[in-house]
Amino acid sequence: MKRLAPALALVLCAAIPALADKVATPIPIGIAVGQTSNVALFGQEQVNGAKIAEERLNAAGGVNGTKITLVFQDTAGDEAGAVNAFQNLINRDKVVAIIGPTLSQQAFAANPIAERAKTPVVGPSNTAKGVPEIGEFIGRISAPMTQVAPYSVKQAMKLNPDIKRVAVLYAQNDAFSSSETVTFQDAVKNLGLETVTVQKFQTTDNDFTTQVTAVLGAKADLVIISGLAADSGNLVKQLRQLGYKGLIVGGNGLNSPNMFPVCGALCSDILVAQAYSPATVDKNPVNKDFATAFEAAYKKGPAQFSAQAYTAVQVVTEALAKIEKETGKKIADFELAELREMLNKSLRTGSYMTPIGEISIQPSGEVEQKDFYVSKIVMNPDGKTGSFVLVSE
């Protein structure tokens, strides 16, 4: 017993401070995205968007005068990295909420860790089915493309009413694309069109001759592509080079200027389904503020991943402000564990006016986004740069 007592005391000492943690000032919000590895292209866009959010929201007073601070932990591209980043944010950085991870597969690995630690998670870019269902502390602001997909196909039918035969292509090793294609295929069926061929490719592919030959052989007059920027760019290029003349509808993965250098002038006229459009600045003052600050800081227009990361930070900050308003107590006076639970509830009440339009988070954690956009790619005469021009209103 004598030997046991100091050991017990040590355990108690270690345990007690963990229970009585107060919320730090400035209020720490965790950002766990892939800043390195092969998802860094997305992760860096998310970091850029989140940094603008920190700057703009703090300039506007933060949480009723208390500033927020973002704590970045790199998840890299794998599941283990996401778990490690989450552990650090929850236990060491003691954040009030976590924004991340970048990929849905990482969310399935890391979100249960946050769920067990009762720390709210806001997914800025997870779109796979099943993510909000991981637990009651898991939510997201990135919508699955169930609403915009049929809309973009309808836009194509408006441009060419004779469309009958549809070819669907998707990247089968990409979680987002393989979920999105199901939505597209349902939309095609519901609109009374005929799916003449479904072709798969990998995001790492360069040569799409097999797929293009199948599309041409099936005499398709509409091609729908769900993939990422580089592979889809090459696919479009080869479709056009081998003589496909019809319309092309691209999924949300093609909503990236990174595609322009790949297919060059041949990118023209692709219809792209978007969850965010920088072209809405006239109607949406929040987006105008965000887009202006973003362009000033990075000398380029914001991409969807940046806008969604900004939105996630904004949603958490506004939810914190709501708690202060309702309880009349400053955030710094709360105990961390208590605040995390209250924040989780607060996130799911009311709606938010964000750069991606008006959104709300349902009690299940799923996002409800009001507006989606369909744009047409217009390439500049130099064949290297271009822009997305809104066609939906």
Next chain:
Amino acid sequence: MSGFFENYGFLIVTIVQQALLGLSIYFPLMAGQLSLASIGFYSLGGYVAAIMGTHPYFAPWRAALGFFMFPLEWLFALILGVVLGIAVGYPALRLRGIYLALATIAFVQVVNVAVLNMPVAGGAVGIFGIPQAFESRLDYIWFFGPLFALAMFVVYRITAIGRGLAFFAVREDELAAGAMGVRTTANKVTAFVLGCALAAVTGAMSAPFLNTWNARQGTFDASVTCLAYVLIGGSRSLWGPLFGAALLVSLPEVLRPLKDSRMILNGVVLVAVCVYLPQGLMGGLAALRTRLAAGRGGVA
């Protein structure tokens, strides 16, 4: 202290888990065969556990067995690993050197594309919501720890009996070993299958540990990483895979405070090990010990 384990429990278990993958490559290397197939078996083992843990077909099994469902998953993965290991091993091990490595890379690709096209494996999203054996990540050491001890014991014992000597004979000179009456094919396949079985069981344990399983677990990149554990750790020592995995897995986490530049330092350390310790960490340690002993012994 409890905070340390809360934060790094996952990392500690990951080191042991990855060391097991390193060991699965070490087995065929004992017989001189460079095989990258391990990660394919790891992926398949994980799918066995993930499917048995989540598919409605197995619901009555799970209800009846409770916690013992996990050992049953390992057993199924083990059987799959052995059967498929023999099926792949016999034709593949007729190839030598770089051609064997190429054939095993092809096997990894085949597994990857196959699981992406099997509806039961969940496509690119994979399988999620896998039932958990333990609340804390650190507790998973009760899965991987004993398996690692067992694997190390097997390696240690095997080097002391005829079978291990036969492996080494094949490694040093296959023709000479054959001429001496060593059954080279049987020995190569045995070493290969041991590695496959170990990788499959490790995969079956990893699916609940990671909460989710998908095709990204079994990529070419992952198999090269596993090979790196053995090469950095030392390909001729049974402790090599453990030290290699410990270094490669923990380095990015130890360097986490450096933010973005951590990957640069990570790379620098790896290059330094490759250049200055061509025999790996364990090889370097052995060389150091001989030098120290020589220094103490004077002219001896």
